[in-house]
Amino acid sequence: VSFQGRLYAMQTGMKIDSKTPECRKFLSKLMDQLEAMKKQFGDNEAITQEIVGSAHVENYALKMFLYADNEDRAGQFHKNMIKSFYTASLLIDVLTVFGELSEENAQHRKYARWKAAYIHNCLKNGETPQPGPIGMEGESFDAEREEAGSSSVHGGTAPSSSSASAYEANNIPTSNYTGIHIPPGAHAPANTPAEIPHNTGMS
Template identity: 35%
Template sequence: MDPLATIPADLRFVGPYLQRARELATHEPIIAYYCQFYAVKLALARGGQAPETQAFLLGLVEDLETKKAALGQEPAILDDETSKSYLHNFALKVFYNADNEDRAGKASKKTGLTFLASTIFMELLRIFGDLPSDVEEKLKYAKWKAKEIVQALREGRAPTAGPPAPIPSQPSPTMVVDLPSDALPDQPSLDTSSPPPAAHPTPPVLPTPPPPSAALARANRAAPLQWTESDDALSELDYSEGELGMVDPDVAAKAEKHTRFALSAMQFDDVKAAIDNLHQALALLQPYDRRQT
């Protein structure tokens, strides 16, 4: 099933996680699995009780268990520590892709959206309990930076590279974000626009695939997560994989191949072959079209 195809209105807040699950299903199936797993947890904690909502959730869990079974004995699914390491490394890879581009003075809307995407992947670590302090700091920084970049572009000015300059007065301890990292030396503290995300109890360990009803009960035991006002303000930014330059490389290569075939066909006045290949290229890229969501 396509998790986004019929998502009920009262579950739209899990859309970014389900969209990532769909977009990464081929290229990063483990990340895709956890995006969908986390979406289910959020939906059960905050979603409505309408029959169509419950039916959608049940279908989502059944699809999740199918995906888990397909991953077989993958250590990043069966072992918590391996899972956390896998998610942590992936989230930071996306974060540093944006951060390095920003610090080089090359920030664009794509950079802002990549920062925003990194927050989705960092949030997944809440599946295993409280976020590590360094991840929570990067999460807040990425949210702030995404808004700062997009706001600058809307105002017609170049985004300011890196973190803001230190301010003379001592800020409130709850408003200071430090980003210690070997990859990012000598970083000043950051003044963020929102308090740290709320901490949450550790969800249950992921066992071997249970029946859907057991999976629903397992996910429902997790405490609801708090979505701050600044989180909602970010919803206007698109999480589309196409915007973030994270289209599945295999898909991109196939689409490019069909486009080349279409151009070649036009050189020989073979309109039918050109149209057929363009249709195939468009069909490959359609799931990444931002205008669908």
């Protein structure tokens, strides 16, 4: 995961600025780190094969999303849950190294970022966040969750155009989650997993 994350940073950095001395120095150092990791983990298929690498990053992102989503639905609001939502969204960003995101992953990224900002602002302002998806029909969504288990739901209600405004780039939380003011009202992706594996992989 760290290798793919650095690769994503490298590609993103080159798109932003690859000409100034400071950026060239940073990118050169990052490239050296990638080459060193390739040599060190040359027998790791998650690094040598794109399909395996993509599946590995996606699986880890989903585990973090499931952990945060499960805590959210249980009304357990804390910093680790917020960080897990936001980190899951960043790992989905990393998946763009392998190509365009699927609609499912794009929706999970939007929802995770929105939830991280919404819950952070609620806690910061001394308010109690509303657990789970906000603005959805409770009975119909619960039924979808029961049918889906830990897999994706086919069909269902997609985010409305009004709630989509909560996902604008200028509303993406920063690393310390400050200055974010996203109003509630967004929908969870229709295929939001309902269950979390017993072994989340979280330490």
